[in-house]
Amino acid sequence: MKLLRHSIFLSILFVSLPSSHSCTPNDKNALLQIKKSLNNPSLLSSWNPRTDCCTGWTGVECTDRRVTSLTVSSGDVSGQIPAQIGDLLDLRTLDFSYLTHLTGNIPHTITKLKNLDLLRLKQTNLSGPIPDYISELKSVTFLDLSFNQFTGPIPGSLSQMPKLEAIQINDNKLTGSIPNSFGYFVGKVPNLYLFNNKLSGKIPESLSKYDFNAVDLSGNGFIGDGSMFFGRNKTTIRIDLSRNLFQFDLSKVQFARSIVSLDLSQNRIFGKIPRQLTRLRLEHFNVSYNRLCGKIPRGGLLQTFEPSAFSHNLCLCGTPLKPC
Numbered sequence: 001m002k003l004l005r006h007s008i009f010l011s012i013l014f015v016s017l018p019s020s021h022s023c024t025p026n027d028k029n030a031l032l033q034i035k036k037s038l039n040n041p042s043l044l045s046s047w048n049p050r051t052d053c054c055t056g057w058t059g060v061e062c063t064d065r066r067v068t069s070l071t072v073s074s075g076d077v078s079g080q081i082p083a084q085i086g087d088l089l090d091l092r093t094l095d096f097s098y099l100t101h102l103t104g105n106i107p108h109t110i111t112k113l114k115n116l117d118l119l120r121l122k123q124t125n126l127s128g129p130i131p132d133y134i135s136e137l138k139s140v141t142f143l144d145l146s147f148n149q150f151t152g153p154i155p156g157s158l159s160q161m162p163k164l165e166a167i168q169i170n171d172n173k174l175t176g177s178i179p180n181s182f183g184y185f186v187g188k189v190p191n192l193y194l195f196n197n198k199l200s201g202k203i204p205e206s207l208s209k210y211d212f213n214a215v216d217l218s219g220n221g222f223i224g225d226g227s228m229f230f231g232r233n234k235t236t237i238r239i240d241l242s243r244n245l246f247q248f249d250l251s252k253v254q255f256a257r258s259i260v261s262l263d264l265s266q267n268r269i270f271g272k273i274p275r276q277l278t279r280l281r282l283e284h285f286n287v288s289y290n291r292l293c294g295k296i297p298r299g300g301l302l303q304t305f306e307p308s309a310f311s312h313n314l315c316l317c318g319t320p321l322k323p324c
């Protein structure tokens, strides 16, 4: 009798104490509600209420029994990002990508994810303005909202995110100009990927003090000066200002030695190609479709690029174009 009672006690202990790997009930409930909101996609068929969510659930990773990473990618998901996403309080990585039937906007509850490091909502059908409250995610280092249907302006508050290293909001339908607040990043100077939007206006002059690693503004309607991204002492690697309405004198631009990729094509840039460019280790270079004039300086890698990298200017000449 005593032995029996003892073994009953042991087995109750066994079933009621979760193993060291199993996820907390709070996280499991949140995930199951998320699955339901996404219309029970077959992509998430492994999310079985009778199994441990930290073991074998597609896209779920745990640390110390808490869900710290959630990746839902390339599947038959439909509907909106569920508000319950905010209940996964220890989430560090949130990646909802390549989901063409994911609609709506980003729920406000996302601001509860104080440890979120990577937020990727790429190539879905999210729409509406990029919410200002994204900037409340103070731990985010990598923000990728590219290839969506976002409209409206770039929230100026993005400059208030102290750890941000990359702003990837390219390939949306964003309008307006680069916010003035981008002259005042509170933390690191992030890589700026703003290409293929409907952005316009002048670039704030205050951006000249920053040493960006990479800037891609191509395929917008920016006007005026774009030379503030350059500077002899910077360490910038990649600059793409192509397919805009930039208008500045290239002769006056000082190039950093670090530049590897430079695309200025399809603008209204005038002046000469500076000799300094022969000193760069360029892998990609294109100044076609501008208003440049004069002899292409000889030397370095400049003559290794095809004529199309220089063509359609006002009066550029010399190899690889026709002699002057």
Ligand SMILES: *[C@@H]1O[C@H](CO)[C@@H](O)[C@H](O)[C@H]1NC(C)=O
Pocket: 100, 101, 103, 125, 127
């Ligand atoms: C994306 O959403 C729009 C409405 O915002 C809808 O018209 C369109 O069909 C959706 N595209 C896909 C691929 O689901």
Ligand SMILES: *[C@@H]1O[C@H](CO)[C@@H](O)[C@H](O)[C@H]1NC(C)=O
Pocket: 231, 232, 233
């Ligand atoms: C670049 O650095 C050199 C040497 O450190 C310095 O003399 C020069 O003033 C700097 N130029 C600019 C534009 O900051």
Ligand SMILES: *[C@@H]1O[C@H](CO)[C@@H](O)[C@H](O)[C@H]1NC(C)=O
Pocket: 265, 266, 285, 286, 287, 288, 289, 305, 306, 308, 309
């Ligand atoms: C340069 O850009 C023009 C216009 O975008 C393009 O047609 C051409 O192929 C490019 N050439 C090179 C070498 O990248």
